[in-house]
Amino acid sequence: MSVHIIRPGLLATIQDLGRYGFQQYGVVVGGAMDSFSFRLGNVLVGNEEGEAAIEVTMMGTSLQFKEDTLISITGGNLNPVIDGSPVPLWRPVFVKKDTVLSFAGCQSGCRAYVAVAGGFSIPSVMNSKSTYVRGEIGGFKGRALKEGDVIPLAEENAFSLKVKKVLQKKLKNDSFAAADWYVPFERYLNGKVVRVVKGAEFEEFSELAQKQFFEQEFQITPQSDRMGYRLSGPSLQLKQSFELLSEAVANGTIQVPSDGNPIVLLADRQTTGGYPRIGQIAAADLPIIAQMKPGDRVRFKEISLHEAEQLYMEREKEIKQIRTALLLKERSVE
Amino acid sequence: MIKMSDFQEMVNIIDRSSVNVFTFEYEGMKMKLEKQPVLQEKDQKQEFDVSMPNQPTLHEQTNETSKDEVISKDEVINSPMVGTFYARANEDEDPFVQAGDAVEKGQVVCIVEAMKLFNEVQADVDGEIVEVLVKDGEVVEYGQPLFKLKKRS
Numbered sequence: 001m002s003v004h005i006i007r008p009g010l011l012a013t014i015q016d017l018g019r020y021g022f023q024q025y026g027v028v029v030g031g032a033m034d035s036f037s038f039r040l041g042n043v044l045v046g047n048e049e050g051e052a053a054i055e056v057t058m059m060g061t062s063l064q065f066k067e068d069t070l071i072s073i074t075g076g077n078l079n080p081v082i083d084g085s086p087v088p089l090w091r092p093v094f095v096k097k098d099t100v101l102s103f104a105g106c107q108s109g110c111r112a113y114v115a116v117a118g119g120f121s122i123p124s125v126m127n128s129k130s131t132y133v134r135g136e137i138g139g140f141k142g143r144a145l146k147e148g149d150v151i152p153l154a155e156e157n158a159f160s161l162k163v164k165k166v167l168q169k170k171l172k173n174d175s176f177a178a179a180d181w182y183v184p185f186e187r188y189l190n191g192k193v194v195r196v197v198k199g200a201e202f203e204e205f206s207e208l209a210q211k212q213f214f215e216q217e218f219q220i221t222p223q224s225d226r227m228g229y230r231l232s233g234p235s236l237q238l239k240q241s242f243e244l245l246s247e248a249v250a251n252g253t254i255q256v257p258s259d260g261n262p263i264v265l266l267a268d269r270q271t272t273g274g275y276p277r278i279g280q281i282a283a284a285d286l287p288i289i290a291q292m293k294p295g296d297r298v299r300f301k302e303i304s305l306h307e308a309e310q311l312y313m314e315r316e317k318e319i320k321q322i323r324t325a326l327l328l329k330e331r332s333v334e
Numbered sequence: 335m336i337k338m339s340d341f342q343e344m345v346n347i348i349d350r351s352s353v354n355v356f357t358f359e360y361e362g363m364k365m366k367l368e369k370q371p372v373l374q375e376k377d378q379k380q381e382f383d384v385s386m387p388n389q390p391t392l393h394e395q396t397n398e399t400s401k402d403e404v405i406s407k408d409e410v411i412n413s414p415m416v417g418t419f420y421a422r423a424n425e426d427e428d429p430f431v432q433a434g435d436a437v438e439k440g441q442v443v444c445i446v447e448a449m450k451l452f453n454e455v456q457a458d459v460d461g462e463i464v465e466v467l468v469k470d471g472e473v474v475e476y477g478q479p480l481f482k483l484k485k486r487s
């Protein structure tokens with residue numbers, strides 16, 4: 001069983017939840033940009049949450065499934081189509097042997113995840129299958145997917161096989177059959193406001209900058225990628241310049257270089273940073289920023305660390321509920 | 335893997351449902367729930383009526399012309415599960431169907447949510463929606479009628 005890359009599109013890579021445990025050696029974490037969508041994609045097809053999946057960026061990607069396969073598409077709506085018919089997101093989908101799935105372009109969001117039951121049979125590098133393109137590490141041969149790539153699939157588990165069989169029975173003359181159950185998660189991706197906890201150096205910024213940061217709009221510039229987004233908007237100035245030793249940065253850290261234009265650090269961020277950190281995006285809102293593309297506008301809203309933790313725990317609870325519900329579903333469907 | 339809160343959730347759902355015995359196995363764990371049959375069948379029916387007090391009146395108002403018609407089973411769309419009834423996919427969208435709408439077999443008529451999982455309910459025959467029997471956001475039982483349908487001949 002395998003997936004063939006007909007066209008890679010703008011950027012398609014294999015990702016998982018990232019390469020943790022090696023930042024002390026300077027190894028970038030990487031992994032799925034929108035990890036909630038990614039995890040749900042896996043849960044829907046019966047995989048472990050962290051199983052490798054394909055991250056499709058914006059448009060042009062075309063994949064062919066060489067066997068009957070159970071898949072799910074989550075994340076941004078990049079207009080996935082099979083034989084000209086739109087494929088619904090956020091649910092298990094059975095695709096027939098030799099079916100081609102293409103992404104026509106962004107309707108909403110920026111990144112979609114294609115999870116396949118069983119996951120991809122590729123080696124782990126430092127405990128992860130995620131691709132770090134700049135470092136040529138992990139994923140499929142350490143690089144973005146290319147035309148002609150053949151990625152082998154691993155065995156499906158009993159859950160996946162059951163769902164696959166149920167959906168196969170629904171198949172008529174089409175190449176795919178989608179489940180009539182889904183998880184309504186896109187509401188977490190489509191916001192324009194991102195909640196932020198004050199960063200370690202927030203107080204070092206001028207009063208004006210502190211106000212501007214939470215009151216004005218910023219735009220994502222074209223100098224943005226999986227490593228981070230450069231924003232343009234009001235120039236955020238410090239009270240007075242100071243020397244900062246390099247410190248830890250995390251997914252969603254917002255740092256401000258001397259030109260005053262903030263940078264949001266994302267999945268492929270470096271391990272440490274030397275610019276003052278004005279804020280830290282709440283984990284629950286990371287999908288919103290990860291699904292934004294150049295030209296989109298964002299506002300930051302201040303919340304406390306406690307609120308950010310609450311949001312995170314609620315989101316995790318919801319994912320756990322969905323997992324349990326799917327487990328029960330799999331037992332009840334015929 | 336499964337936490338106490340998940341169990342509580344499950345127990346709550348089963349408690350509200352018409353299921354009497356429920357067995358659940360997961361990763362070596364086994365759980366069996368059995369409800370005490372407190373009510374006689376007659377009483378159960380009564381309770382069912384009480385839980386939907388507004389229904390009989392609605393029934394009479396909208397259905398005077400078809401009073402004599404016998405509603406057969408396939409002219410009602412029942413809920414496939416216990417959960418929350420949603421008439422629309424999103425708050426800012428129109429309902430899937432309203433009274434008077436023609437529906438085709440396989441068309442999605444509503445969503446029933448259970449534990450954050452949304453389940454689409456489809457019409458199983460071609461026909462016309464005569465009446466929507468539940469309100470948006472209402473909790474529905476397994477097998478509870480959701481729509482009254484006139485089958486197209």
